[in-house]
């Protein structure tokens with residue numbers, strides 16, 4: 060699935076998917092949905108971006124497994140080189156509060172950073188690095204605030220809440 064960076068992201072279907080622009084009060088913008096047929100900005104991302112994304116992806120994988128996103132994505136760049144390995148993180152999608160926008164990033168972004176020198180848009184980098192612990196009440200509150208005070212279209216499941224309660228103290232204060 061390809062979306063140009065900074066364009067509306069509409070992914071998945073049905074009531075469960077939060078990746079539907081109409082469900083948000085502010086623009087829901089895509090980041091990292093790359094495809095070989097389209098150019099992408101390359102460069103060196105700040106070193107704090109990768110660990111921030113990795114932590115978010117791991118949290119999202121456990122907290123939002125109920126969303127049942129579509130399967131794993133095969134990287135079109137790697138495929139062109141004859142490598143058909145699928146991107147393990149591509150099942151996960153991230154919702155990151157930004158400045159007047161919500162960023163919808165594919166978990167596959169990690170692979171694009173590592174293997175294809177992808178440089179995401181600067182406002183996204185800043186939002187990702189500043190994001191409260193993913194899935195935490197602080198994250199939910201930040202999403203709500205960005206979303207003009209309206210609760211975001213993310214369903215809180217009992218498993219999700221139980222896991223939050225069982226977590227050690229948040230690693231990131233915010």
Ligand SMILES: [Zn+2]
Pocket residue numbers: 134135136137138170174175
């Ligand atoms: Zn690749």
